[in-house]
Amino acid sequence: MIKIENLSKVFRTEEVETTALNKVNLEIKEGEFVAIMGPSGCGKSTLLNILGMLDSPTSGKYHFYNNEVSKLKEKQRNKFRKGNINFVFQSFNLIDELSVYKNVELPLKYLRYDFGKKKKRVLEMLDRMKIGHRKNHYPQQLSGGQQQRVAIARAIAPNPKLLLADEPTGNLDSKTGLEVMNLLSELNAEGTTIVMVTHSERDAEFAHRVIRLFDGEVTIENTKKEFAQIEY
Amino acid sequence: MNILSRKNKWAAINIIGIAIAFASVFFASSYIKHELSFDKFHTKAEQIYRLNIDKPGKVGFMQTTDNVNTASLNAHYIKDLYDKFPGVEQIVLMVKPFNYTLKIKDQIYPLENAYYTDHSFFTLFDFKLIQGNKEGLFQQLYEVVISKESALKYFGSTDVIGKELTLKGEFDSNGGTIYTVKGVFDEFPSNSHMKPDVLLSSNLETLRNPYGHAFTYLLLHPDVKPDQLEVSLNKHWKENVAEAEVSPTFKLMNLREIHLKSHKKDELGSNGTIKTIWVIMSGAIIILLIAMINYFNLNTVQLNSDLNNLKIKIINGANLLDLSLSQIKKSSIQISLSIIIGTILTFIFDRFIEFNFMIKDEGVLFIFLVLFFIVLFGAISLLPLQTKKISSNLSNQKEEGSKKFIISLVCQFTLSIVALVLTIVLHQQISKIQNFHPGKDKESIITITEFPYAAISKFDLFKEKALKYPEIQMISSTMMPPGTTPDFVYPFEMEGMDKSENNTISINSIDHEFFKLFDIKALAGDLNLKSGSSYMWESAAISPNEESATKNINNLDPSYRNFKEQYILNESASKKLGFKNPQDAIGKQFKYNFISPTYFKQGEIVAVIKDLHYADMFSEEKAEVIGLKRIFNSTFLVKIDKNNTSKALQNLQETWSQLFPDQP
Numbered sequence: 072m073i074k075i076e077n078l079s080k081v082f083r084t085e086e087v088e089t090t091a092l093n094k095v096n097l098e099i100k101e102g103e104f105v106a107i108m109g110p111s112g113c114g115k116s117t118l119l120n121i122l123g124m125l126d127s128p129t130s131g132k133y134h135f136y137n138n139e140v141s142k143l144k145e146k147q148r149n150k151f152r153k154g155n156i157n158f159v160f161q162s163f164n165l166i167d168e169l170s171v172y173k174n175v176e177l178p179l180k181y182l183r184y185d186f187g188k189k190k191k192r193v194l195e196m197l198d199r200m201k202i203g204h205r206k207n208h209y210p211q212q213l214s215g216g217q218q219q220r221v222a223i224a225r226a227i228a229p230n231p232k233l234l235l236a237d238e239p240t241g242n243l244d245s246k247t248g249l250e251v252m253n254l255l256s257e258l259n260a261e262g263t264t265i266v267m268v269t270h271s272e273r274d275a276e277f278a279h280r281v282i283r284l285f286d287g288e289v290t291i292e293n294t295k296k297e298f299a300q301i302e303y
Numbered sequence: 304m305n306i307l308s309r310k311n312k313w314a315a316i317n318i319i320g321i322a323i324a325f326a327s328v329f330f331a332s333s334y335i336k337h338e339l340s341f342d343k344f345h346t347k348a349e350q351i352y353r354l355n356i357d358k359p360g361k362v363g364f365m366q367t368t369d370n371v372n373t374a375s376l377n378a379h380y381i382k383d384l385y386d387k388f389p390g391v392e393q394i395v396l397m398v399k400p401f402n403y404t405l406k407i408k409d410q411i412y413p414l415e416n417a418y419y420t421d422h423s424f425f426t427l428f429d430f431k432l433i434q435g436n437k438e439g440l441f442q443q444l445y446e447v448v449i450s451k452e453s454a455l456k457y458f459g460s461t462d463v464i465g466k467e468l469t470l471k472g473e474f475d476s477n478g479g480t481i482y483t484v485k486g487v488f489d490e491f492p493s494n495s496h497m498k499p500d501v502l503l504s505s506n507l508e509t510l511r512n513p514y515g516h517a518f519t520y521l522l523l524h525p526d527v528k529p530d531q532l533e534v535s536l537n538k539h540w541k542e543n544v545a546e547a548e549v550s551p552t553f554k555l556m557n558l559r560e561i562h563l564k565s566h567k568k569d570e571l572g573s574n575g576t577i578k579t580i581w582v583i584m585s586g587a588i589i590i591l592l593i594a595m596i597n598y599f600n601l602n603t604v605q606l607n608s609d610l611n612n613l614k615i616k617i618i619n620g621a622n623l624l625d626l627s628l629s630q631i632k633k634s635s636i637q638i639s640l641s642i643i644i645g646t647i648l649t650f651i652f653d654r655f656i657e658f659n660f661m662i663k664d665e666g667v668l669f670i671f672l673v674l675f676f677i678v679l680f681g682a683i684s685l686l687p688l689q690t691k692k693i694s695s696n697l698s699n700q701k702e703e704g705s706k707k708f709i710i711s712l713v714c715q716f717t718l719s720i721v722a723l724v725l726t727i728v729l730h731q732q733i734s735k736i737q738n739f740h741p742g743k744d745k746e747s748i749i750t751i752t753e754f755p756y757a758a759i760s761k762f763d764l765f766k767e768k769a770l771k772y773p774e775i776q777m778i779s780s781t782m783m784p785p786g787t788t789p790d791f792v793y794p795f796e797m798e799g800m801d802k803s804e805n806n807t808i809s810i811n812s813i814d815h816e817f818f819k820l821f822d823i824k825a826l827a828g829d830l831n832l833k834s835g836s837s838y839m840w841e842s843a844a845i846s847p848n849e850e851s852a853t854k855n856i857n858n859l860d861p862s863y864r865n866f867k868e869q870y871i872l873n874e875s876a877s878k879k880l881g882f883k884n885p886q887d888a889i890g891k892q893f894k895y896n897f898i899s900p901t902y903f904k905q906g907e908i909v910a911v912i913k914d915l916h917y918a919d920m921f922s923e924e925k926a927e928v929i930g931l932k933r934i935f936n937s938t939f940l941v942k943i944d945k946n947n948t949s950k951a952l953q954n955l956q957e958t959w960s961q962l963f964p965d966q967p
């Protein structure tokens with residue numbers, strides 16, 4: 072599904088040049104659940120943004136379903152992303168002015184779902200995330216866990232092939248975090264490919280595979296089994 | 304309404320800004336449209352010209368340079384038009400009756416906006432009769448056609464065909480002349496330079512009475528070039544008619560241009576100026592620009608604070624079109640609100656300014672402007688969205704927009720200053736006119752004009768009787784109703800000035816309480832004037848023959864001769880006479896060389912006042928000497944108790960009708 076070759080990302084500001092990713096090679100298969108770990112500032116979010124086509128690499132190749140997308144223009148990337156890829160963030164990223172229902176409806180609206188189909192899907196997602204009774208509330212009226220469930224509901228509403236999660240449990244207590252991880256596992260079991268950045272070893276255990284980044288380079292790739300054997 | 308509540312203050316300021324811009328643009332464009340539309344409604348407008356005289360010189364015994372610079376012409380200027388100039392297809396003359404009253408049953412009214420004319424008037428100009436028939440109108444004398452408004456005023460109905468009214472001149476010894484109502488016309492549109500109320504039938508011979516002045520309208524054959532006709536008129540006049548006098552220049556002015564371009568003394572209505580149009584237009588444009596820049600800034604700021612949400616939307620699949628649509632949705636609420644407020648403001652403004660034209664008739668313009676504003680401000684609300692290119696900067700925003708923001712701030716700042724200066728200038732002009740324009744905006748001062756000359760002799764008596772009522776506080780008199788410029792321009796002699804220079808200056812006359820009545824303060828000198836010459840003395844002195852005048856004066860009781868001549872200068876006059884400082888003029892000897900040489904004695908300049916701003920906003924103020932004389936004072940000014948207006952008016956009316964029973 073995803074194949075990355077020698078992918079680099081350099082940020083240039085007026086004063087400094089930061090190499091966030093340095094010649095990363097990576098392959099992710101459909102249906103996988105991959106965790107990305109590593110110290111702060113090692114380029115995890117940068118990698119995730121490039122995978123999600125929110126950003127383009129400085130050099131290297133990115134094949135998405137065998138399409139080379141790294142050189143694509145903004146507009147074309149958007150098209151690829153739309154309906155195929157969605158995100159869950161640490162900070163939930165809900166729109167405060169919109170109700171829970173409207174937030175979840177957002178991607179469907181942009182995919183021009185017709186009204187009935189849209190409503191059915193939104194309610195289905197909300198029920199699925201056990202947040203249906205809160206559909207008319209605004210994000211600020213919800214707890215962190217509830218907000219993240221709304222964010223996940225929104226992310227999976229268009230039924231994306233790839234779900235990218237950047238520290239989805241980062242702002243949650245461990246019990247709520249666990250609930251969220253269970254939800255993600257369920258989604259993965261139903262076929263959604265998931266790439267998740269995390270700092271939590273426990274969360275990483277839900278993944279099939281862990282990719283460790285250090286200073287923009289992939290240092291270790293573990294399968295779940297290997298991972299289980301390594302002692303820390 | 305969430306959208307509004309978020310950036311409340313900013314949005315409110317902008318909504319009001321756009322509302323003001325809308326009101327200004329709406330107002331300005333309807334004003335300009337109105338000003339430019341004058342007299343275009345006449346089907347023959349293109350071919351109708353008014354004959355005027357420009358740059359007149361000395362005519363007859365009149366020394367004045369002003370008197371002939373009028374919109375109406377003396378008949379001897381036009382007598383050859385009829386047979387010598389073939390391109391002239393029709394000539395319509397309108398003559399204003401002077402000092403007439405109108406009697407209907409037992410009620411007497413002043414005769415206003417009335418003109419003698421003949422049947423050709425009805426074929427030349429377009430207007431609608433709501434009663435009567437244009438055919439056969441004014442083929443006979445003593446017919447009258449009145450406006451709907453007058454019909455209601457005089458008869459309480461428009462069904463007045465066959466009713467009679469009596470026209471009585473000041474010197475009519477009989478009961479006056481009876482006219483029969485033959486028609487009622489709908490009011491002339493507000494964009495007509497003439498708005499007659501009463502049209503009286505006459506015939507060509509009478510209209511061409513050499514003593515009268517006629518407004519002269521010509522219908523030219525489409526092939527006739529007005530400039531050529533002008534040239535041949537002038538040539539003809541010089542070769543065949545001109546006496547030894549300086550000849551006038553004939554000018555033809557198209558009917559549609561009269562309102563904006565003609566500023567004669569006796570226009571048929573108050574005309575506009577092109578300058579005013581420019582000022583109003585630039586004002587509106589600047590206000591619009593400021594609102595536009597403001598709105599752009601608001602949207603930039605809002606976009607910045609909204610960036611996170613926009614990002615979320617993009618991540619969830621929104622493209623630029625989606626974002627634009629939601630932005631338009633948001634801004635259309637703001638713009639609609641602005642337009643509603645703006646419309647309300649326009650109506651308030653219209654009330655306040657009273658530019659008697661009807662904004663409510665401007666439906667098409669309104670719809671056009673609404674659409675224009677929606678498109679314009681809608682586009683502006685999208686601008687930051689485009690320039691920011693948020694979508695390509697998903698991970699890295701900031702910067703970029705800020706430069707534009709600063710540029711627009713600078714623009715706005717500059718424009719604000721321009722607007723401020725403009726406002727100050729306009730405000731100064733308007734307030735100047737309102738403050739100094741005597742009699743305007745001062746409810747407590749009543750102006751009485753259009754009364755018989757005989758009343759002038761009874762001024763003292765009138766004053767004495769009226770002042771017995773406590774509600775009537777002060778009475779004064781002057782030559783012309785405030786707001787009109789006096790006509791006399793004669794040479795003068797001035798202490799310290801070379802006599803041979805032969806300069807002229809215009810004169811106005813007032814009675815000694817005039818300045819007190821208007822609460823006008825002196826720039827220099829003292830306005831506590833002594834009462835001037837008596838009516839007796841003035842009647843004796845007013846003769847072009849110096850000898851007989853002197854004899855008359857010497858026959859008077861010495862007490863009548865015992866007054867000092869006092870002169871007051873306005874600021875322009877003081878400058879014209881060469882005084883840098885108004886103070887320097889005080890105490891100088893001055894003599895005004897009127898046609899009656901004895902009438903203005905040599906006297907002292909006692910005060911200098913500010914220009915009274917009789918003139919309109921843009922014309923030069925006239926240098927003017929003011930003397931204390933009464934025989935020409937055909938305007939009485941009465942100051943009444945503001946808090947007791949009705950009683951004062953009643954008392955005034957009573958006094959007036961006791962003294963002058965035939966005059967309303």
Ligand SMILES: Nc1ncnc2c1ncn2[C@@H]1O[C@H](COP(=O)(O)OP(=O)(O)OP(=O)(O)O)[C@@H](O)[C@H]1O
Pocket residue numbers: 082083084089090091110111112113114115116117118698699
């Ligand atoms: N837009 C940007 N402009 C300049 N430098 C950037 C930008 N985004 C990230 N960086 C730099 O790139 C490096 C990688 O950043 P990234 O956000 O990927 O780290 P991270 O691994 O996600 O860290 P954390 O665990 O703290 O979230 C950092 O040194 C960061 O300062």
Ligand SMILES: [Mg+2]
Pocket residue numbers: 115116117
């Ligand atoms: Mg990160």
